[in-house]
Amino acid sequence: MNPLALTLNEQLMAQNPNLLDMMSDLGKNMYYPKGILTQSAEAKATDYNATIGMATNRDGMMYADTLYDMFNHLSPEEVFAYAPPQGLEALRDLWLKKVLADNPDLQAAQITRPIVTNALTHGLSLVGDMFVNPGDTVLLPAHTWGNYNLIYGVRHQANIQKYPIFDENGHYTTQGLVDTLQAVKQDKIILILNYPNNPTGYTPTVDEVRTIVEAVDELAKRGVNVITVVDDAYFGLFYEDVYTQSIFTALTNVNNPHILPIRLDGATKEFFAWGFRVGFITFGLSDAASKEIVEAKMKGLIRSNNSNGSTPSHSAVRYVLENPEQFNKDIQDNIDTLEARYHVTKEMVYKEAYQSLWQPYDFNSGYFMALRVKGIDAETLRKHLIDQYSIGIVALNNTDIRIAFSCIEKDDIPYVFEKIAQGIQDLQN
Ligand SMILES: Cc1ncc(COP(=O)(O)O)c(C=O)c1O
Structure with a gap:
């Protein structure tokens, strides 16, 4: 059983043993992992929140105007009926x-x-x-x-x-x-x-x-x-x-x-x-x-x-x-924005100066890229980056971090990686 589930069950045993007794095996085995969502919540107040699996820009969510607009175009049947x-x-x-x-x-x-x-x-x-x-x-x-x-x-x-x-x-x-x-x-x-x-x-x-x-x-x-x-x-x-x-x-x-x-x-x-x-x-x-x-x-x-x-x-x-005409253009604009960020990210992470600090994992698509950080603990780095630099990233395990370039403006990407490098150096010393 996962240690988090064990802790919840021990607490329940002390608090309300009958309730624990009533639970199915699934109920007993279930827990809420300390994963991305917990780390995202901790990074909510950062200036550069590169934790989440969405795509954002300075104005907030990246979305397609056409998809947003369509709420005015639906009939009552298309909104209220059961699917x-x-x-x-x-x-x-x-x-x-x-x-x-x-x-x-x-x-x-x-x-x-x-x-x-x-x-x-x-x-x-x-x-x-x-x-x-x-x-x-x-x-x-x-x-x-x-x-x-x-x-x-x-x-x-x-x-x-x-x-x-x-x-x-x-x-x-x-x-x-x-x-x-x-x-x-x-x-x-x-x-x-x-x-x-x-x-x-x-x-x-x-x-x-x-x-x-x-x-x-x-x-x-x-x-x-x-x-x-x-x-x-x-x-x-x-x-x-x-x-x-x-x-x-x-x-x-x-x-x-x-x-x-x-x-x-x-x-x-x-x-x-x-x-x-x-x-x-x-x-x-x-x-x-x-x-x-x-x-x-x-x-x-x-x-x-x-x-x-x-x-x-x-x-x-x-x-x-x-109604794909404008919608496809909206989506392509967003993809182009992510692609431009991808190229800047790529330029940054493979810089010679950073190779003693991290090793990038190959990447070529999607929202994210991951780094294996050298000589320090990934979770310690994550907390240090929030506290010292107002940057939110995800610690995947002891050695790896994930950075969502989908949530960082292209112009801010160099700064974010410079500060991640700085944070690793702070901890290495
Ligand atoms: C690999 C992968 N699969 C599935 C999902 C979940 O997608 P959905 O929000 O559509 O359930 C995510 C979301 O982060 C994901 O990264």
Whole structure:
């Protein structure tokens, strides 16, 4: 049991033992992690808050005016009526069209119609409901989004196993995954693939994707069922020559019945609409009966949990997908802003003068980049940066920090990295 859950239970034991007794195993195992959200809360008052998984500028949130404006365009029906558990049908069709446009190697017949989820976290949790039994193995990258642990480790009691995605020099490598897959002894695994990666901002190249997919295929050819869960939260935020389709597409095209590709994506980051809670789950399945059965089961899972999503949010996303002209420009402006910040970040972190202070992990996409800091404790640095320089960053573990350039104005990025360097030097001395 997680130490935080143990502490909560010990406190409850002292305070109200009956209440503890009443709890299910899940209730007892649950806790609120001291992760990004806690660190974000502590950085709220800083001048340079590079902790959060949103995108901001001096005026506040970065958003699309067209998406904001549409609230004047919805009919009462589009706001107040229940959405079905699977989401508004028109929205599902529009998202399917978008998926196919973004993934030219994919055909409609190869996939299910996307089902609308209460954004990506909900979709990931539904995957757990449908596919993860206690003790099943979930393979996570060593650099990973913390919530997978809560969803699969705590809620679903999976056995979490991590595979490295960087070598000792901070360079991306597929070798850790290839070795891990070759060593699999179980007859079923759940493999999480998240690119652009949170927290490092890395997306594989075409060749690297080929290597990953071949390794998955090799494993599946041994008769192992491989449920590949592709978390595409940051899809589309690519700044270099990488594989710009979803890795879900490459996996679906393998056509191996022992591979089940599942894609989670949505408006959260792609449309700069974090609070809308609109995401999608799509399966790489081509036979009509399987598609229907999976949809029925997903609808049952949603119906028995949050019943259905929020109609105003579904209608809003539908509206901009139906009226893409100005909306696409709004979104592209935001992506261009992030890309400009990415280039300045890149110039800063690879400066010769800083190489004794940190080692960057390869990055080429998304919201974030991560550094391994040298000779000091990452959490001590995080607190020092808040106290001395009013800068908020995230400590990922003892050695690594994450910086969200999505939340720092381009002109402020040099200052922020100079002060991070200064902070490391303060502590090294
Ligand atoms: C990798 C990754 N997946 C999923 C999510 C959650 O997305 P949503 O807000 O749509 O639930 C995040 C959010 O930070 C993320 O970084």
